[in-house]
Amino acid sequence: xxxxxxxxxxxxxxxxxxxxxxxxxxxxxxxxxxxxxxxxxxxxxxxxxxxxxxxxxxxxxxxxxxxxxxxxxxxxxxxxxxxxxxxxxxxxxxxxxxxxxxxxxxxxxxxxxxxxxxxxxxxxxxxxxxxxxxxxxxxxxxxxxxxxxxxxxxxxxxxxxxxxxxxxxxxxxxxxxxxxxxxxxxxxxxxxxxxxxxxxxxxxxxxxxxxxxxxxxxxxxxxxxxxxxxxxxxxxxxxxxxxxxxxxxxxxxxxxxxxxxxxxxxxxxxxxxxxxxxxxxxxxxxxxxxxxxxxxxxxxxxxxxxxxxxxxxxxxxxxxxxxxxxxxxxxxxxxxxxxxxxxxxxxxxxxxxxxxxxxxxxxxxxxxxxxxxxxxxxxxxxx
Numbered sequence: 001x002x003x004x005x006x007x008x009x010x011x012x013x014x015x016x017x018x019x020x021x022x023x024x025x026x027x028x029x030x031x032x033x034x035x036x037x038x039x040x041x042x043x044x045x046x047x048x049x050x051x052x053x054x055x056x057x058x059x060x061x062x063x064x065x066x067x068x069x070x071x072x073x074x075x076x077x078x079x080x081x082x083x084x085x086x087x088x089x090x091x092x093x094x095x096x097x098x099x100x101x102x103x104x105x106x107x108x109x110x111x112x113x114x115x116x117x118x119x120x121x122x123x124x125x126x127x128x129x130x131x132x133x134x135x136x137x138x139x140x141x142x143x144x145x146x147x148x149x150x151x152x153x154x155x156x157x158x159x160x161x162x163x164x165x166x167x168x169x170x171x172x173x174x175x176x177x178x179x180x181x182x183x184x185x186x187x188x189x190x191x192x193x194x195x196x197x198x199x200x201x202x203x204x205x206x207x208x209x210x211x212x213x214x215x216x217x218x219x220x221x222x223x224x225x226x227x228x229x230x231x232x233x234x235x236x237x238x239x240x241x242x243x244x245x246x247x248x249x250x251x252x253x254x255x256x257x258x259x260x261x262x263x264x265x266x267x268x269x270x271x272x273x274x275x276x277x278x279x280x281x282x283x284x285x286x287x288x289x290x291x292x293x294x295x296x297x298x299x300x301x302x303x304x305x306x307x308x309x310x311x312x313x314x315x316x317x318x319x320x321x322x323x324x325x326x327x328x329x330x331x332x333x334x335x336x337x338x339x340x341x342x343x344x345x346x347x348x349x350x351x352x353x354x355x356x357x358x359x360x361x362x363x364x365x366x367x368x369x370x371x372x373x374x375x376x377x378x379x380x381x382x383x
Contacts (some may be wrong), residue, residue: 005143008033008057010073011051011091014224015114016063019147020044020311025144026124031057035069051080059143062089066232067097074101084109086140088214089129090114092167092229094236098131098160107133110140113163116148124148131159164237168245170225171205171234181214191215204291236286239335242267242277256383272346272372275365280334283352286325288318295298296366296373303379328355346372358382 003029009020012034022046024030025067031045033053047053054060054077064070081087087099088110098111110132120126126148130137137152146149153159177198184194192215198207207214234245275294282290292314301312312320326332332354337347346365351358359379366375 005029005058005082006056007031007059007061007143008047008050008053009044009061009063010053010077011035011063011065011069012044012046013063013065014118015090015121016061017044018118019061019063022121022124023143023146028143028146035073038377050077053077055080055082055086057082057085059086059088059140061143062087064091064093065229067093067236070097070101086110086136088112088140088143091231092163092236093160094241095157095160095164098156102131102156107136109156110136111159112144112150113159114148115163115166119224121147127151129153129159129162131156161240164240165234167230167233168237171230171245173203174230177203177206197346235335238337239333240335242273242280244336244338268341270344271370272339272365272367273336273340275373276336276339276348276350276363279350282321282333283334284325284329285356286320286321286323288323291318291321294374295377296375299373299375299377301377301379303381305381326354331355344368 005022007020007028007030009016009030010022012032013021016032016034019029020032020043031047031053031255033050050073060081062070062073064073070089070093074087086108087101087105088096090112092113100111102111108239111128112128112130112132114121115127116242117126124147127146128150130144130146130150131153132140141150153162180203181191181194181200186190195207195211195215198204199211233378238245278294282288282294295314297314299314301314301317303310310377332352334350334352337349337351340346344367346367348363348365350361350363352361359381361377361379363374364376367374
C-alpha cells in the first residue's frame with residue numbers, strides 16, 4: 001500500500017528497528033535515527049542528526065527506552081518539527097511523563113505504547129493502546145494499523161498506565177515459571193516432562209515460545225524484551241501507583257490453600273498505604289503537616305548521620321522541613337518497594353532518590369482502631 005506519509009523513527013533499538021523495517025516494507029518513506037549512531041540495514045535510511053530526520057516528516061515515531069530519553073529527544077528536535085507533524089510515542093514511560101508530553105506537544109501528540117515483542121512488530125501483529133485527538137488519530141490510523149491492532153483509550157496517562165499493568169502481568173508469568181522450575185528441579189523431575197505439563201496450563205503460551213531454551217536444547221536467541229526493560233517498567237508502575245509490585249508466585253498465608261488463593265491475594269488496603277503516601281507527600285511538598293498525618297505522635301526516626309546514630313522525635317524531624325518543596329523536587333523520585341501486613345502491624349520499605357543521595361527507608365506501622373500510622377522509621381543513606 002502506497003501512502004504520502006513520510007515517517008521518522010527516532011530510536012532504532014530492537015523494537016524501533018522492527019517498527020521502522022515493518023513500515024518500510026509497507027512502502028512508507030522511512031528515515032531512522034538512533035542515539036547510539038548504529039545504522040540499520042535494509043530499506044530504512046538513517047540520519048546522523050535527529051533534526052534532519054524530522055524536518056520533512058509527517059509522522060515522528062518515538063521508540064525510546066524511557067521517559068528521560070523521550071524528553072531529551074523531543075527537546076532536541078522541537079524547533080525542527082513542522083506545526084502539523086504528528087509525534088507518535090510507542091515508548092513505555094510513566095503516566096505522568098506521558099501526560100507532560102501531551103501537554104507540551106499539544107493535539108499533534110499521540111501516546112501509543114505497544115503490547116508485543118519484536119516478532120510481532122515485524123509481522124504487523126502488535127496490540128497498540130492509542131490516546132489521541134480525534135482528528136490526529138485519523139491522520140495516523142493507517143500507520144498504526146500497519147503495525148497491528150489498535151485500541152483507543154482516553155488519554156496519554158491512561159495509555160501509559162495500562163501498558164505498565166500489562167507488563168506487570170508478564171512479570172507474574174516470568175516469576176511463576178521461575179518458581180515452578182526451581183521447585184521441579186528440587187524434586188528431581190525431568191525438565192522435558194515438567195515443560196510438557198506447564199504447556200497445558202496458564203503458563204502454556206509463554207512456555208511454548210521459550211521452550212527451545214527452557215529445555216536446554218538451544219541457546220536463547222537475541223532478546224525480544226530484556227530483563228532490564230521489564231525491571232524498569234515495574235519501577236515505573238510502583239512509582240506511579242505507590243503500591244509495591246507483587247510476585248504472583250508469593251505463598252499464601254495458609255500454605256495448604258489452593259493456588260487460586262495466592263493468585264487472588266487482595267492488594268494492601270488503602271488504609272495501610274495512606275500513611276506511606278502521606279510521608280511521600282511530606283517530602284514532595286516540604287510541608288511537615290503531612291508527616292504528622294503519617295506518623296504516630298510517639299514515633300522516632302532513626303539512622304546514622306555523619307557517622308553517628310541519631311534518633312529524632314517527630315517534632316524534631318518535622319522541624320527539618322521548610323514548608324516548601326526542594327529546589328530539585330521535579331527530579332526526585334520515591335517508590336514503595338515492599339509492604340507486608342501481619343494483623344495489626346505491618347512493615348514496609350521505600351527507596352528515595354533525592355539529588356545525589358539515595359535513601360532506603362524501613363517502616364514499622366501499627367493499626368489502632370482501624371487507623372494505620374507509622375510507629376518508627378529507620379533509614380540508610382547510600383554513599
